[in-house]
Amino acid sequence: MVRVKVTGLINLVEKHEFVEPMIIFNEARSLYCGIKVEGAKHVRVIYEENGESVVKRCPELSMEVRAMAAFIVKLYYRWDDDNSMRLEHHYDLPTKISHILDMEKLTKDDGSHDYKFISVRKIIENYLE
Secondary structure, three states: OEEEEOHHHHHHHOOOOOOOHHHHHHHHHHHHHHHHHHOHHHEEEEEEEOOEEEEEEHHHOOHHHHHHHHHHHHHHHOOOHHHHHHHHHHOOOOOOHHHHOOHHHHHOOOOOOOHHHOOHHHHHHHHHO
């Protein structure tokens, strides 16, 4: 069984707090690695809530948290939509990442609508707007 800390992802997506981009990136990448090694049902996620540690199975995370983590991994590996369908399966998402997250809001920066070159920092800033 793999344990992955996801406090930053929870704070960003559910609490709408700014989290350092490197923390978000590391948590998303660690979650992906855990899922690839053990499968989502065998990954335990750990996060802080009200000063207490909470442990859940990966599929028990909100759909938005899992989608955000998958989107960051998709950006990191520069995967196209064909490859991302695998991500939706691995993260136990019921639909496409783009149906869960507001991609127009997340990826807006210069109007190019090409998210291949967008930074994690910009995604965080756009998400919190």
